[in-house]
Amino acid sequence: MEERSHLACRSIFKKCLYAAAVAVLVSAGCNIPHDNPLDPANPGSSSPGKIMIEAFVNLEPGLPLEICGYMVDALDSLASLYPDQVVIAEYHRNVKNFPTPFHRAENEILYQHYWDALDSTVRGMKGIPDVFINGTEARVQGASDKASAFFRLQQAVLSRASDAGLYTIEIEASVSGSQITPQVTLARLGNSDAENLLVKAVLVSRIAFPRYTRVVSGAVTGTVIDRLNRGQIMKITLPSMQSDASVPRELIACVCDRDQKTIFEVKKVRIGQ
Amino acid sequence: MKKLKTILPLRIAPWAAVALTFMLACSAASDLFNPNKKPEIKSPEIQSLVLDKDELDPGETVTATVSATDANGQTLSYEWWVSGGRLLPPLDRSQVKWMMPAVGGVYRIQVTVSNEEKSANRSVSATVRSPVSPVVKILSPSEGSHWLQHSTLPVAAQAHHDNGIARVDLFLNGILKATSNGRSDGQYDFTCALEEPAGPAKVRVEAVANVTGRVGSDSLGIVIDGIIIGKSARR
Numbered sequence: 001m002e003e004r005s006h007l008a009c010r011s012i013f014k015k016c017l018y019a020a021a022v023a024v025l026v027s028a029g030c031n032i033p034h035d036n037p038l039d040p041a042n043p044g045s046s047s048p049g050k051i052m053i054e055a056f057v058n059l060e061p062g063l064p065l066e067i068c069g070y071m072v073d074a075l076d077s078l079a080s081l082y083p084d085q086v087v088i089a090e091y092h093r094n095v096k097n098f099p100t101p102f103h104r105a106e107n108e109i110l111y112q113h114y115w116d117a118l119d120s121t122v123r124g125m126k127g128i129p130d131v132f133i134n135g136t137e138a139r140v141q142g143a144s145d146k147a148s149a150f151f152r153l154q155q156a157v158l159s160r161a162s163d164a165g166l167y168t169i170e171i172e173a174s175v176s177g178s179q180i181t182p183q184v185t186l187a188r189l190g191n192s193d194a195e196n197l198l199v200k201a202v203l204v205s206r207i208a209f210p211r212y213t214r215v216v217s218g219a220v221t222g223t224v225i226d227r228l229n230r231g232q233i234m235k236i237t238l239p240s241m242q243s244d245a246s247v248p249r250e251l252i253a254c255v256c257d258r259d260q261k262t263i264f265e266v267k268k269v270r271i272g273q
Numbered sequence: 274m275k276k277l278k279t280i281l282p283l284r285i286a287p288w289a290a291v292a293l294t295f296m297l298a299c300s301a302a303s304d305l306f307n308p309n310k311k312p313e314i315k316s317p318e319i320q321s322l323v324l325d326k327d328e329l330d331p332g333e334t335v336t337a338t339v340s341a342t343d344a345n346g347q348t349l350s351y352e353w354w355v356s357g358g359r360l361l362p363p364l365d366r367s368q369v370k371w372m373m374p375a376v377g378g379v380y381r382i383q384v385t386v387s388n389e390e391k392s393a394n395r396s397v398s399a400t401v402r403s404p405v406s407p408v409v410k411i412l413s414p415s416e417g418s419h420w421l422q423h424s425t426l427p428v429a430a431q432a433h434h435d436n437g438i439a440r441v442d443l444f445l446n447g448i449l450k451a452t453s454n455g456r457s458d459g460q461y462d463f464t465c466a467l468e469e470p471a472g473p474a475k476v477r478v479e480a481v482a483n484v485t486g487r488v489g490s491d492s493l494g495i496v497i498d499g500i501i502i503g504k505s506a507r508r
Contacts, residue, residue: 058501065471127501129500130500142497
């Protein structure tokens with residue numbers, strides 16, 4: 001009997017101990033100092049920003065110049081050297097007499113959009129290869145060989161490498177057969193609010209041909225985010241995209257201005273086959 | 274009384290006119306017959322000032338000869354001045370030796386011929402051939418810069434020479450692309466269509482000097498980035 005009561009006491013004591021521990025944890029949790037630089041609640045938060053590189057190319061055999069190949073090779077080198085800093089997507093465009101099966105009308109629309117957004121003094125001519133960095137922040141057009149194309153790309157990347165990102169992006173992809181639905185969690189870092197944002201998702205496929213490793217096979221945009229307050233976290237579900245499930249794919253999500261001229265932050269995830 | 278006042282000036286006036294004419298006539302006659310009065314002296318007249326050569330090398334000597342006469346028959350004196358180089362004595366003759374300066378260019382010699390009262394001067398130029406080549410500097414594009422194929426390359430350069438520049442040529446990969454006549458300000462601006470194959474290319478600006486035909490040049494490398502011009506994205 002005495003042993004029973006002793007056991008009961010121990011059980012009560014244990015419960016009290018647990019309750020106290022939980023209470024301590026809860027109360028401590030309320031006062032967590034937000035000093036993590038990636039914590040959106042930290043007014044001084046920022047992330048090491050990533051750079052979005054969008055290349056417009058045509059790799060069809062028989063083209064009179066190998067220049068798009070040089071550019072894609074240079075992008076490969078860039079991706080190897082700066083895997084944590086750059087995210088690359090390659091939009092294939094038809095050129096005269098050289099249609100490509102990876103051409104999409106949306107690619108042309110985006111190219112025209114970027115071209116129109118450039119200042120008329122630097123707009124120059126349309127042609128491939130043409131590489132846009134963080135939207136229209138920088139542009140590397142044409143190539144003479146891989147080394148010089150890489151050098152120019154590297155210069156553009158390094159000049160932005162130290163820019164702190166003021167957004168953080170997390171991506172989830174709901175895959176159902178060939179249908180992919182991107183779900184993006186976006187948070188505003190730092191100590192200022194943001195307005196008029198747009199989240200865009202780009203699906204890139206790794207085709208089983210050399211140099212076709214980042215072929216854009218789909219892209220969708222969400223609705224305009226009128227305001228994202230400092231520290232605010234927002235979940236966005238983007239329209240679904242169809243894609244060939246038999247090839248390895250990656251999903252890129254980026255946040256840009258509502259006019260899609262400047263990309264502020266980007267992230268990429270791999271989608272399982 | 275009133276009548277007397279009116280008539281008196283009318284009677285005096287003709288006599289005053291006669292007196293004035295007489296005085297003037299006397300003055301002219303005295304001049305005419307004064308043997309001490311000097312005639313008007315005229316300036317010497319320079320017929321020619323010639324150099325025995327008008328294009329010379331630095332340090333070379335040239336003889337300058339002035340031919341002048343004096344209508345008054347007076348002895349003439351000569352004074353020489355040069356804008357460069359130096360004069361070899363004697364310097365007070367109608368002929369002088371002029372040693373050219375070391376630097377090319379156009380120089381002037383001037384002579385002042387004087388009689389006892391008046392003088393006249395004349396000058397003539399000589400060109401010293403500069404032994405150096407024109408100095409050429411390409412201001413833009415910059416070395417190693419990238420330019421898109423089928424675009425237009427602007428080239429700015431400066432070219433100077435002591436004898437002036439006759440012509441400036443722009444070459445791309447050894448092919449003449451543009452030419453300009455010499456300009457006094459030494460600034461040359463060209464444009465050049467980049468239709469060369471993609472890859473490294475050499476820009477050379479070449480200047481030809483006046484007089485000597487000496488050639489100076491500057492060159493640099495650029496990179497022409499190939500591009501395949503696509504159809505309009507709006508189609």
